[in-house]
Amino acid sequence: MIKLNQANHQARNENILGWALALPATFLLVMLYLLPITWVILMSFTNYELGAISFDWVGLRNFSKAFEDEVFLRSFRNTLLYVALVLPSSIFLGLGIAVLIHARKRTRSIYEVIYFLPVTSTLIAMATVFQFLLHPKLGPINHLLTAIGIQAISFISDPQWVIPTLSMIGLWQLVGFNMILFLAGLSSIPEELYEAAALDGANGPIDRFIRITWPMLGPTTLFVMVTSCITAFKVFDTVATLTQGKSGSEVLLYALYLEGFQYFKMGYAAALTLVFLFFILILSNVQSRLIEKKVHYA
Amino acid sequence: MTASIKLNSLTKSYGTQLVLNNINLEVHPGEFVSLVGPSGCGKSTLLRVIAGLTSFDAGEVFIGDRQVNDLPPKERNIAMVFQNYALYPHMTVAENIATPLLMSRLGLVQRQPYIGTFIGTFSSKRKAILAQIETEVANLCTSLQISNLVQRKPAQLSGGQRQRVALARAMVRHPDAFLMDEPLSNLDAKLRIQVRDELADLHQRIGSTFLYVTHDQTEALTLSNRVAVMDQGQILQIGTPSELYESPANLTVAKFIGTPSMNILPLEMGSAQGLSFYLATPRQLDQSQLVIKHIGIRPEHLQMGSSGDALPAEINVQLDATVHRTEHHGAEWIYILKLAQWNGALLTARVSTQKMSKPLASGTEVLVGWRLADLHLFDATGSRVSASPQLIN
Numbered sequence: 006m007i008k009l010n011q012a013n014h015q016a017r018n019e020n021i022l023g024w025a026l027a028l029p030a031t032f033l034l035v036m037l038y039l040l041p042i043t044w045v046i047l048m049s050f051t052n053y054e055l056g057a058i059s060f061d062w063v064g065l066r067n068f069s070k071a072f073e074d075e076v077f078l079r080s081f082r083n084t085l086l087y088v089a090l091v092l093p094s095s096i097f098l099g100l101g102i103a104v105l106i107h108a109r110k111r112t113r114s115i116y117e118v119i120y121f122l123p124v125t126s127t128l129i130a131m132a133t134v135f136q137f138l139l140h141p142k143l144g145p146i147n148h149l150l151t152a153i154g155i156q157a158i159s160f161i162s163d164p165q166w167v168i169p170t171l172s173m174i175g176l177w178q179l180v181g182f183n184m185i186l187f188l189a190g191l192s193s194i195p196e197e198l199y200e201a202a203a204l205d206g207a208n209g210p211i212d213r214f215i216r217i218t219w220p221m222l223g224p225t226t227l228f229v230m231v232t233s234c235i236t237a238f239k240v241f242d243t244v245a246t247l248t249q250g251k252s253g254s255e256v257l258l259y260a261l262y263l264e265g266f267q268y269f270k271m272g273y274a275a276a277l278t279l280v281f282l283f284f285i286l287i288l289s290n291v292q293s294r295l296i297e298k299k300v301h302y303a
Numbered sequence: 304m305t306a307s308i309k310l311n312s313l314t315k316s317y318g319t320q321l322v323l324n325n326i327n328l329e330v331h332p333g334e335f336v337s338l339v340g341p342s343g344c345g346k347s348t349l350l351r352v353i354a355g356l357t358s359f360d361a362g363e364v365f366i367g368d369r370q371v372n373d374l375p376p377k378e379r380n381i382a383m384v385f386q387n388y389a390l391y392p393h394m395t396v397a398e399n400i401a402t403p404l405l406m407s408r409l410g411l412v413q414r415q416p417y418i419g420t421f422i423g424t425f426s427s428k429r430k431a432i433l434a435q436i437e438t439e440v441a442n443l444c445t446s447l448q449i450s451n452l453v454q455r456k457p458a459q460l461s462g463g464q465r466q467r468v469a470l471a472r473a474m475v476r477h478p479d480a481f482l483m484d485e486p487l488s489n490l491d492a493k494l495r496i497q498v499r500d501e502l503a504d505l506h507q508r509i510g511s512t513f514l515y516v517t518h519d520q521t522e523a524l525t526l527s528n529r530v531a532v533m534d535q536g537q538i539l540q541i542g543t544p545s546e547l548y549e550s551p552a553n554l555t556v557a558k559f560i561g562t563p564s565m566n567i568l569p570l571e572m573g574s575a576q577g578l579s580f581y582l583a584t585p586r587q588l589d590q591s592q593l594v595i596k597h598i599g600i601r602p603e604h605l606q607m608g609s610s611g612d613a614l615p616a617e618i619n620v621q622l623d624a625t626v627h628r629t630e631h632h633g634a635e636w637i638y639i640l641k642l643a644q645w646n647g648a649l650l651t652a653r654v655s656t657q658k659m660s661k662p663l664a665s666g667t668e669v670l671v672g673w674r675l676a677d678l679h680l681f682d683a684t685g686s687r688v689s690a691s692p693q694l695i696n
Binding site: 195197198200201202203204205206207208209211212215216217220221223 | 376382394
């Protein structure tokens with residue numbers, strides 16, 4: 006009986022210690038993530054406006070309003086188009102560049118820096134450069150186009166062109182980051198596998214890539230895919246600096262920034278935030294589940 | 304099917320460092336030859352040169368009658384088993400083993416995933432080839448007793464199983480020769496011996512040419528028809544295990560082959576620390592021309608007796624010593640003896656436990672001796688001197 010008590014006592018002590026050790030992390034998690042999210046969820050059921058003294062519970066009206074809101078729906082379509090353009094191109098371009106750079110020996114670090122530079126640059130500053138480059142009359146890109154006989158394009162103000170243009174800038178920003186991730190993945194593939202493949206007869210570039218490189222990069226690709234998808238979904242700064250949402254170029258984050266911080270409709274903005282969160286959650290989940298099956302983890 | 308491997312004055316250097324120094328080696332068809340030497344001696348590099356994975360500076364590599372200097376690895380028709388097996392981690396065992404066959408029997412487009420499968424739905428020839436490959440892989444797996452593993456990935460296999468899969472992948476296309484780079488070094492001691500025996504059986508069964516790199520001399524001696532001892536990019540000696548053991552060509556080989564290793568004692572000109580003998584050679588060298596710098600004696604050639612009693616008369620050399628340390632090795636005692644003369648040099652002696660059931664305590668004074676005929680003699684350059692020494696008095 007006494008022994009049992011002792012064991013109980015010890016187990017309880019360990020229990021307390023466990024909680025004590027987990028407490029700091031739990032505290033931060035609750036304060037930084039769980040509470041704010043709960044707050045946003047609660048707020049999305051209200052018509053609270055920033056600075057207002059009172060608010061009413063409006064149920065799901067914010068959500069139903071969102072799906073009738075012309076601006077929000079446009080921003081939603083724009084974002085989807087943006088992701089559809091940026092995601093595959095940034096992955097395949099990043100992978101291609103990484104494979105090419107990985108084969109370099111002496112010049113590798115130079116290329117790494119060149120392709121990684123856009124990641125480190127602040128887009129606010131680069132916006133000026135892009136504005137100049139893409140200017141319908143003064144921009145060198147349009148000079149080039151007119152020189153080869155193509156009519157000048159108003160990249161930023163033509164509703165047809167604005168999202169593709171923004172996604173090219175997004176690609177420019179993202180591709181270096183993906184390249185670095187792929188490079189890290191490539192470096193972790195053991196050289197012996199390629200040697201074994203060479204002896205087995207798979208030593209052409211196509212066979213090497215399809216038999217070894219691509220499958221071995223599975224985990225990296227999954228990671229790159231999910232992070233790129235989230236980054237693309239969060240597009241905001243190019244819109245905020247280059248177009249300010251003009252010519253129908255609103256994207257999800259910009260729309261909810263407008264609602265929340267320009268029009269101070271916090272309740273509605275919270276609802277939009279939840280929609281946004283929901284989509285990111287669904288997308289990354291589906292991607293993980295679909296690809297997880299095919300990915301080999303060493 | 305099985306072919307010889309021949310190397311003519313092969314040389315390779317990394318910068319100023321010579322890693323392969325004028326290597327000449329011939330492995331006969333069906334022979335099992337081991338390359339053995341300390342790490343960094345160039346044995347793995349040599350194997351990789353033969354496989355075509357590493358370039359070399361000068362010389363020639365022949366596989367069978369073909370000079371393969373400029374051929375890519377796959378056209379050399381040899382298989383290699385890597386130290387870490389280098390199994391494709393994302394493929395199942397069956398896919399791993401089938402890879403060499405897929406590569407050689409299907410065209411570039413046909414063997415690719417998706418596209419190949421798509422084309423394959425219209426091509427009965429592709430189906431027939433795949434079915435044939437499947438049968439061959441299945442048969443091989445049965446003969447290597449890995450049929451129950453075919454659907455697993457390498458990560459789900461034990462070390463010994465991976466080893467077998469690597470062997471299967473090497474065997475599946477019936478190569479002209481097998482190259483093996485320390486294939487047992489990642490296995491634990493017990494498994495190593497088991498797989499070693501399996502390798503010996505396998506070689507006997509398929510009768511193919513094996514070139515086997517190891518740093519473990521026991522593996523080399525037990526498995527091989529011939530062993531090549533390498534050091535600092537050179538082949539020091541090549542011969543049958545018993546040739547290497549009984550007449551090592553130089554000091555390095557003498558020290559390397561045999562466990563416990565050979566006792567080596569330095570010899571000064573003239574009388575060697577009270578031990579006088581001369582060499583009977585065809586030309587009857589006299590003592591002033593004594594070129595011997597070191598003498599060597601195998602631990603099992605040492606005879607021990609309690610001090611006071613003389614050893615049998617055929618033991619020409621008898622010296623006083625004390626027991627320094629004793630090790631029990633199951634069937635035998637290993638004695639480390641400290642000589643009274645020779646600056647207190649240490650000798651290792653091997654005594655069967657059948658002869659001596661209880662060990663002598665440390666510090667016990669003993670008499671140790673050997674027959675002159677059992678001595679190995681080495682000159683100043685470390686080369687073996689073939690001569691039979693005789694006592695002067």
